[in-house]
Amino acid sequence: EVHLVESGGGVVRRGGSLRLSCAASGFTFNDFGMSWVRQVPGKGLEWVSSINRDGGDTRYAASVKGRFTISRDNAKNSLYLQMDSLRAEDTALYHCARDLAASPFDYWGQGTLVTVSS
Amino acid sequence: QSVLTQPPSVSAAPGQKVTISCSGSSSNIGNNYVSWYQHLPGTAPKLLIFDHNKRPSGIPDRFSGSKSGTSATLGITGLQTGDEADYYCGTWDSSLRAVVFGGGTKLTVL
Numbered sequence: 001e002v003h004l005v006e007s008g009g010g011v012v013r014r015g016g017s018l019r020l021s022c023a024a025s026g027f028t029f030n031d032f033g034m035s036w037v038r039q040v041p042g043k044g045l046e047w048v049s050s051i052n053r054d055g056g057d058t059r060y061a062a063s064v065k066g067r068f069t070i071s072r073d074n075a076k077n078s079l080y081l082q083m084d085s086l087r088a089e090d091t092a093l094y095h096c097a098r099d100l101a102a103s104p105f106d107y108w109g110q111g112t113l114v115t116v117s118s
Numbered sequence: 119q120s121v122l123t124q125p126p127s128v129s130a131a132p133g134q135k136v137t138i139s140c141s142g143s144s145s146n147i148g149n150n151y152v153s154w155y156q157h158l159p160g161t162a163p164k165l166l167i168f169d170h171n172k173r174p175s176g177i178p179d180r181f182s183g184s185k186s187g188t189s190a191t192l193g194i195t196g197l198q199t200g201d202e203a204d205y206y207c208g209t210w211d212s213s214l215r216a217v218v219f220g221g222g223t224k225l226t227v228l
Contacts, residue, residue, distance in 0.1 A: 035217070044220070044221045045163070045222070047219070093160070095162065095163070097163075100168055100169075102151040103152065103153040103208075104208045104210065105153065105165070106168065106174065108163045110160070110161055110162045
């Protein structure tokens with residue numbers, strides 16, 4: 001059974017940094033691209049970033065480009081999101097998700113909450 | 119303002135059928151595959167439909183998906199109280215070079 005478990009969320013001051021992790025199990029991790037998607041409380045889903053199977057291709061939403069860095073460690077079955085220069089509008093529940101070949105994501109984690117305080 | 123447009127809410131009685139629309143453009147729905155998700159806040163979204171109309175294993179055939187032009191539709195028949203949730207459509211947008219979602223539709227089973 002596929003499991004994705006996020007960690008690393010918390011309260012951080014505006015301008016600060018945080019590193020999120022996603023532990024994957026139940027599938028061959030390096031066979032799939034992976035992504036981060038966030039949800040601001042009370043609002044909809046927003047794609048944040050994606051990385052391909054070997055980590056050689058990364059993509060970012062315009063709202064986080066230059067501030068966030070996605071990476072993966074296939075030996076550890078783990079996905080990461082380094083978040084720098086955090087803003088109040090980055091406050092959200094961050095989910096990691098597994099990419100499908102054509103359509104967006106099949107499996108998602110429950111998320112880790114990031115709160116950026118001023 | 120979401121790139122894909124969904125109605126904010128829909129409702130129907132138990133046992134009835136409901137459809138949820140997702141409107142986009144040629145840069146997203148018109149030329150890319152659509153997924154549909156069921157989401158209860160604070161939990162992991164659940165994939166219901168992918169590639170416009172395919173169901174993952176374990177998803178009952180009460181859930182269906184279709185696409186016409188630049189719009190997609192999720193259908194749910196035989197509504198149950200357990201179907202109450204938020205539903206999102208999502209797809210790739212070739213112009214934005216980003217995955218885009220609808221704003222979500224809250225389903226109420228009266």
